[in-house]
Amino acid sequence: MKVLIVVPARFESSRFPGKPLVELTGADGKTKSLIQRSWEAAKSVKNVDVVVATDDIRIKQAAKGFGAEVVMTSSNCANGTERCAEAISFMDFEYDLIVNLQGDAPLSPAWFVQDLIDSFKTNVDADMATPVLKCDKETISALKEDRSMGRVGGTTAIFDKNNKALYFSKEVLPYSNTKDTPIYHHVGIYAYKPKALKEYISWSVGPLEDGEGLEQLRFLENGGYINCVEVDGMGRAFWEVNNPSDVPKVNSMLKRLGIS
Numbered sequence: 426m427k428v429l430i431v432v433p434a435r436f437e438s439s440r441f442p443g444k445p446l447v448e449l450t451g452a453d454g455k456t457k458s459l460i461q462r463s464w465e466a467a468k469s470v471k472n473v474d475v476v477v478a479t480d481d482i483r484i485k486q487a488a489k490g491f492g493a494e495v496v497m498t499s500s501n502c503a504n505g506t507e508r509c510a511e512a513i514s515f516m517d518f519e520y521d522l523i524v525n526l527q528g529d530a531p532l533s534p535a536w537f538v539q540d541l542i543d544s545f546k547t548n549v550d551a552d553m554a555t556p557v558l559k560c561d562k563e564t565i566s567a568l569k570e571d572r573s574m575g576r577v578g579g580t581t582a583i584f585d586k587n588n589k590a591l592y593f594s595k596e597v598l599p600y601s602n603t604k605d606t607p608i609y610h611h612v613g614i615y616a617y618k619p620k621a622l623k624e625y626i627s628w629s630v631g632p633l634e635d636g637e638g639l640e641q642l643r644f645l646e647n648g649g650y651i652n653c654v655e656v657d658g659m660g661r662a663f664w665e666v667n668n669p670s671d672v673p674k675v676n677s678m679l680k681r682l683g684i685s
Contacts, residue, residue: 428473428542429520431496431512433505434460434488434528436481440577440668445484445528447666450676453685459666460484461491462531462679469535473524478512503630504640506615510622523622525615529666532678533614537656541616544654551652552621553644555590556612557582558658565608567664567674568597576668580611580639582653590651593639612656613665615641621649 434445441447445463448456457465460477467475477488480500488495496515502508509525522545524538541554548554560568564579571578572595583592583599592598593611601608617625621644631646633639644651662678664671 426521426542426545427518428522428524429513429516430467430470430473430475430524430526430538431478431509432460432464432467432475432493432526432528433478433498433502433508433512434463434481434484435479435500435502435508436484437500441666444666445479445481446487447672449531449666449672449679451685452680452683455685457491458487459531460488460528461493463526463528463533464488464491464493466531466533466535467524467526467538470538471535473538474520476512477528478508480508506617506622506625506640506643509617510626513619513622520619523617523619525617527613527665530613531666532661532663532675532682533612534659534661536659537612537614538616540654540656541614544652545616545618548652550650552624552649553615553617553641554652554654555582555615555641556656557584557609557653558612558656558663560608560610564610564663565597568608568610571668572597576670577638578667578671579665580613582609582611584609584653588653588655590641590645590653592645593637593641595637595639609653609655610663612663624649 445460496512498511634642
């Protein structure tokens with residue numbers, strides 16, 4: 426199976442302008458940009474091709490500086506999925522799967538991506554797949570803290586008994602008055618069949634995607650089949666850089682994980 430990982434990155438983030446170029450400090454005390462760390466996470470996956478897709482010359486220059494292949498895309502791309510779709514339109518080679526490892530997810534371990542790739546071998550009906558991670562108490566607390574402070578933080582996922590996605594939200598869902606109902610953190614990685622990407626860009630933005638600001642809801646609003654693949658964190662913390670306040674959190678996690 427031929428797989429391409431696209432790392433989409435844009436400079437003009439409404440919540441965190443210039444986010445891809447923010448410096449994160451590793452366990453060795455040295456800094457690397459967020460886009461470099463996300464690219465390195467993608468490069469840790471075996472037997473795949475990796476490109477950075479951006480519309481900003483500053484990100485292109487930075488990515489070229491650390492050795493990445495870069496595809497320039499339009500500034501009209503509304504989200505990473507649209508940017509991935511445009512990026513592959515410039516490719517001469519056809520791929521069996523396209524993986525979107527977003528440029529704000531430097532803590533994504535290689536086995537999350539591999540689990541997504543492997544899921545298509547057993548679930549041939551899914552249009553796309555995305556990882557979900559069962560939340561521990563610390564993660565639930567962090568998600569709820571973001572919401573209480575008015576910050577748009579991590580995303581939660583709801584899926585049926587066959588792991589078919591029902592909904593994704595920036596709220597902490599499902600609501601529960603017991604301690605036994607699991608909450609799943611949605612990890613911002615997507616694997617798509619090329620056909621699904623082509624269909625995606627033909628659809629208009631619906632009210633759920635517009636309201637939540639979550640690109641994957643466009644698939645659900647149009648009847649798409651998203652397979653939620655439960656992954657094992659193996660004791661490893663996961664967090665994305667959505668806001669400036671996430672930088673010290675991720676720095677702390679890099680140090681704890683011994684990532685230079």
